[in-house]
Amino acid sequence: MLVEIFPDYETLSERAYELVATLIRRKPNCVLGFATGSTPLGLYRRLVEGYRRGELDFSKVVTFNLDEYVGLPPSHPQSYHHFMWANLFQHININPSNVHLPNGMVDDIEAHCDWYEEQIRRVDGIDLQILGIGPNGHLAFNEPGSSLGSRTRIKTLSRATRRANARFFGSEEAVPRHAITMGIGTIMEARRLLLLASGRAKARAVRAMLEGPISAMVSATIVQLHRYAHVLLDAEAASELAYNHHDGISEPFDVH
Ligand code: GLP
Numbered sequence: 001m002l003v004e005i006f007p008d009y010e011t012l013s014e015r016a017y018e019l020v021a022t023l024i025r026r027k028p029n030c031v032l033g034f035a036t037g038s039t040p041l042g043l044y045r046r047l048v049e050g051y052r053r054g055e056l057d058f059s060k061v062v063t064f065n066l067d068e069y070v071g072l073p074p075s076h077p078q079s080y081h082h083f084m085w086a087n088l089f090q091h092i093n094i095n096p097s098n099v100h101l102p103n104g105m106v107d108d109i110e111a112h113c114d115w116y117e118e119q120i121r122r123v124d125g126i127d128l129q130i131l132g133i134g135p136n137g138h139l140a141f142n143e144p145g146s147s148l149g150s151r152t153r154i155k156t157l158s159r160a161t162r163r164a165n166a167r168f169f170g171s172e173e174a175v176p177r178h179a180i181t182m183g184i185g186t187i188m189e190a191r192r193l194l195l196l197a198s199g200r201a202k203a204r205a206v207r208a209m210l211e212g213p214i215s216a217m218v219s220a221t222i223v224q225l226h227r228y229a230h231v232l233l234d235a236e237a238a239s240e241l242a243y244n245h246h247d248g249i250s251e252p253f254d255v256h
Helices: 009-026 041-052 080-087 109-122 159-169 184-188 200-211 219-225
Strands: 002-006 031-034 062-065 067-069 128-131 153-156 178-181 192-197 229-234
Touching (some): 009 031, 009 192, 009 229, 109 178, 200 229
Parallel strands (some): 031 062, 192 229
Antiparallel strands (some): 153 178
């Protein structure tokens, strides 16, 4: 794993931008996996700015998002569809037919999940998957107990996650109970992972992810098995690490 620690969220976001922008320039038809949550917002803002400055062209970029709440229509302000369009897609020249998110409104969820996996295979997989981490150590909505070989499917959200996301919905009760999420097996097939974590609230999950034993109870620990996992942390998110990951720093991976 390549772990880089930055003094604050802005420098972390700047580094994430540099890595994603480099990939888009070298491979204009790259397949990007996007995440929601507050953590990647600094990256998305920079991607919009890079596009406006004429540095980036998204016309051939293909995207897949990690997850979506069940029961929220794309127009719902808290749906991940809405989040992605409001924070990124509507501001760049992405081709809407290249954008993929699970649809939380379908009747046949199982068939839809199979279809989603098929769409990822059809474009020969995800080049770079951007990830956040939940305070309980989950990736996407792969809650504690998720099979480490899981594929895209419906998951029941844990109490901790619904509590953590209540801030967006006004109350815990208003947070949907289920979500469609890429599985851990799906995420692990991405050629590269870029995981971002910021703030003290993530420090314990980050420690478990990087230094704890691999466990279905903390799905993010699976990144330890990925060949190209790149983890960007700010000082607060790194504050509970025991090992000095700075010592082990190597050259950032080359994207191709
Ligand atoms: C949700 C998303 C995750 C995200 C997590 C952390 O649970 N499904 O993909 O990583 O929130 O969000 P934040 O970045 O807001 O802390």
